[in-house]
Amino acid sequence: MFLILIGVTANSQGTILTPMGQTVSVNNNWDTPEWVIIWDTLAAREIRKNDWDTPIKLGPATSHYNCHSYAWNVVEGGSSTNKWMNQNLDNGNPNLSKYWTNDAYVSTPYVADHEKIFYGITVDHSAITTATVGTVKSKWGWWGLYEHSTAECPFNAGSLVYYKLKSPSISNSTDVFCSNTQRTLNNGFTASNWTYDWNASGSLYQVSGDFSPNYIVSSNSSVGYGTINLTVTSPSGMTASTQKNIGVNMPLSEDLSFSLYTTGGMPVSYMCPNTHYHLYLNNNSGCSLTNYTWLVPTAWSINYTWSNMISVYTNSTPGGRVEVSATTCCGVNTKVKIGYLGSGYCGGYYSIIFSPNPPSNGETTLTIETTSEDVVFDENAEWEVEIFDQMQVLKEQKTKLKGKENKINTTGWKTGIYLVRVKYKDEYLQGKLVVK
Incomplete structure (x- = not known):
């Protein structure tokens, strides 16, 4: 028209x-x-x-x-x-x-x-x-x-x-505040006639700026985390919210992660008995860490530590809880990360893992992994899988599979632990799948 x-x-x-x-x-x-x-x-x-x-x-x-x-x-x-x-x-x-x-x-x-x-x-x-x-x-x-x-x-x-209205993005120079540090946060929106509802909690408190585009907060002297919440409302009634976590005197836990390697430098996702490993704490925050102290299961033997790495021998008990303390960029020595390392079936040249375990949204991926960097997985070799419930009744069977991965749909399965058995080449591999 x-x-x-x-x-x-x-x-x-x-x-x-x-x-x-x-x-x-x-x-x-x-x-x-x-x-x-x-x-x-x-x-x-x-x-x-x-x-x-x-x-x-x-x-x-x-x-x-x-x-x-x-x-x-x-x-x-x-x-x-x-x-x-x-x-x-x-x-x-x-x-x-x-x-x-x-x-x-x-x-x-x-x-x-x-x-x-x-x-x-x-x-x-x-x-x-x-x-x-x-x-x-x-x-x-x-x-x-x-x-x-x-x-x-x-x-x-x-x-x-x-x-x-898109979610606002709270920005500041760093995600870590040291003791009694005051910072001005902004969210990218500049309209003066909009409503900006800010809230500070945990180890942070408001100084000024609620209902304005810029918000001034300060940390206290504790060691922990604080949270900033913001809801933006336009004059027409459109709203959008966001949340930002801030580490106080320490990095955020989500910015720290563990990575596990064999002594030959091969990355692995779980531990086997009687095996040497190098375990690293990765720091993706803007806060440097020094003077690392490791707490590992007593069944392990510690070979040595170096900076953000610890070399261990699992003996007969692989897997377990690991804690790391360090001196942070704020000069505070504190516990910065707690994690759990898993163990898997480690017989022969191959093993199986499930990701995630328990399954998410009724689905997990079964993966055949090699236990040594010298072993090459044969993508053309056929293999089969059997899954048994708690009563040892066959729940599912698949044959003539190829490739190292296969998805398992657990929708409608009863809660419990299922035994998964894979026949690949001349090896029988076993694992436990937890359904919640």
Whole structure:
């Protein structure tokens, strides 16, 4: 549908800002009462001609603002005077798309209240959703503001793209605060008329800045973790939330991880009896660690330690709890990581593992692994698997499998421990699958 523009003059151009501070150009138009009457008449005639039932007029015709300005600016507290927003600039550069390009909005398949709708580049129309699914509000060009179904308007609704408010990203220089450290956090949003609901907990407390884009927090002198929560609410009612964990005098546990290697340098996922291993603590935080102290199961023998690595011999009891203490970047010596290393069936040249174990969402992956870097897995060799329940009744059998991995679906299985037996080449491999 082509909406006729008559009697409108763009006197000048102005600018507005997106929620994250990008500049968007708008036109300063003027119109006359006579043309407002004509536009309202044309809109009413269009509704009658198409026999539309849903359109409800909410505002008069005007060229001061259009569909894009209404959906992306006016409903978020912006002015509707002299704010006509075109999809592209006169030189062809993008204008409207700045709102969802490295800014506050992301596309979404889920349709909820207060979302934005873009009808597509060719159709060149925007709207906002309402609490009623399928009903939207939009400004019809120079015609009035209407509530209507997505289809009953002068714009083709065949290529709708919905946009929601993206989750804010809390940023600061580091994820570790030392004792009594004060920092200013920001979230990328700069709109002053939006609501920013901050909350600090754990080893952090608020200094100032609640309900503003920037938030000032401080740590106490304890050793532990703090949490920052933020909910951003736009004037139209769109909301998005996020959470950020902060280590106080120590790195976050999720930034530290263990990796296990044979003495030959081969990475492995579990331990075997009577075997030497090198165990590393990996530090992906911005907080350096020194003076490592390891606590391993008493059944193991410690060969030596070096920086973030410990060399051990498992004897007859592989696997178990490992704790690491260290001096952090804040000069505090504390326990920084606790983990558990698993053990597996280690007979012969091959073994089997399950990931995850217990299964997640009713599924796990069985993998045949080699127990030595000198052994090469034969991708063309056929193998079979049998799974027995707690009563030793055959639950599932698969034959003529190839490749080192096979998915097992445990949906509907009873809780318990299942014995899994694999025949690969001349070896029988066994493992236990835990179903919860």
